[in-house]
Amino acid sequence: MGYAQLVIGPAGSCKSTYCSSLYEHCVAARRTMHIVNLDPAAENFDYPVVMDIRELISLDDVMEELGLGPDGSLIYCMEHLENNLDLWLDEELQNYLDDDYLVFDCPGQIELYSHVPVLRNFVEHLKHKKFNVCAVYLLDSQFMSDVTKFISGCMACLSAMVQLELPYVNILSKMDLVTNKKDVEEFLDPEPTFLLSELNQRMAPQFAKLNKALIELYTICVGPN
């Protein structure tokens, strides 16, 4: 039985920084973990990478050879990965099946966490290979600075949670950029009525029904256990 952690979240949300900090922490604690790069556009790492999708396919090659833009090329690379799970991934995983802890540093394209099934199939494949899988979703703390951003951040996290169906931890990154920590505290465990009233104040009256539906959804997601 192996263990795997998927590090996901929007572009620039500190996924690689998190992986690097986790690696340093494990080294200090004398624990072993291995980091896998799943981002075909990645360039530099400040941690050792034991597997790298760029050995299978790289974004630059796809852009050059197929003439696609960066987003289209990224999706092409990830679909190529999906089509080669049996070959590339299984071969690489052979060295890491027994009690090993793998951390997957994923790309930031939001499509991968909403409607493109590549990561979900990737997770299923890992489970099939007897890995216990969890996910960590990094979200820029700027999403906690006002109610509309908060709702949009929650929706982004939620779509990934629904898509992957994994044990899941959301982490706020870049807390140093929050000048007033009280602003964030307001959104750590907010009352639905507070959110609804804030949303209604911020948005035109024709959005009132939508606001109510969003807050009902929010309440279902975070509601009483």
Ligand SMILES: Nc1nc2c(ncn2[C@@H]2O[C@H](COP(=O)(O)OP(=O)(O)OP(=O)(O)O)[C@@H](O)[C@H]2O)c(=O)[nH]1
């Ligand atoms: N202010 C601030 N910036 C940070 C922090 N951690 C990382 N950054 C910066 O945020 C930027 C993005 O960090 P990355 O770790 O590369 O983010 P990522 O999610 O891996 O990015 P992509 O791979 O492009 O999706 C970099 O310029 C980091 O130096 C932090 O705690 N505070």
